[in-house]
Amino acid sequence: MELDFDKIKRIRKIRSVKSDLSKEENILIKPILSDKKLIPLIYKTFTNIICKKSDEGISTVMQRKKFIFIILYLYSPSSLAGDKMASGLRNELSKVLGIQAKSTISNNCANLVFLYQNYMDFRNDVEFIYNKILSWLKIYGLIK
Template identity: 50%
Template sequence: LAGMDCPPNPESVTQRKKFLFIVLFLFAPSVLAGGRLPNGIRAEISGVFPDVSPCVISNNIADVSFIYQQYKDFRQDIEYLYNQIIERLKNKGLIK
């Protein structure tokens, strides 16, 4: 995010939701379609955000699919971040 023309506040709720969406998309995509969150993922995610309770993480997870569908800017940011992650993994030879 720091490389963007106008970098956002990395500690904002919106950035946390973008992070959650990408993590869920990569590790538990069924959650984005209303599925159950696999055991342990919420605790691991809440460990990334030390001042955020697991309950807040659950509430944010409930919002992210709706926000992705409804807000073009959010969707574009997710696509940009996801593509950056994939490109970096390709450069490191971790994926083809």
């Protein structure tokens, strides 16, 4: 077996790429919000936006999924990519949504990314509501 120095070069290159990807991932998974006490206020803002925008009502499963998507994006973006939800977030969502079984939250999370990617109405609503909530958070100095 002969010495293949290219193997060493490839290992170094792979490690460098992995390091760069890890740094980028750490930036991307950083939540916008961490104070879970804001979730009831965000929910109230969400319901106000929905009531003005839609005659569908806030209590539908799809509206609940839109809210959960936005909360996950704000508090636990990596969970939308398959990681576990940030600690305590499922409990807060259960409380604000009035859901007893926490498994309902998990079940509602199962296809959020699919809905966002494949259903234009869902995506448009999420983006519209998210931008309104973001504006509200900025106005009240809760984010920069």
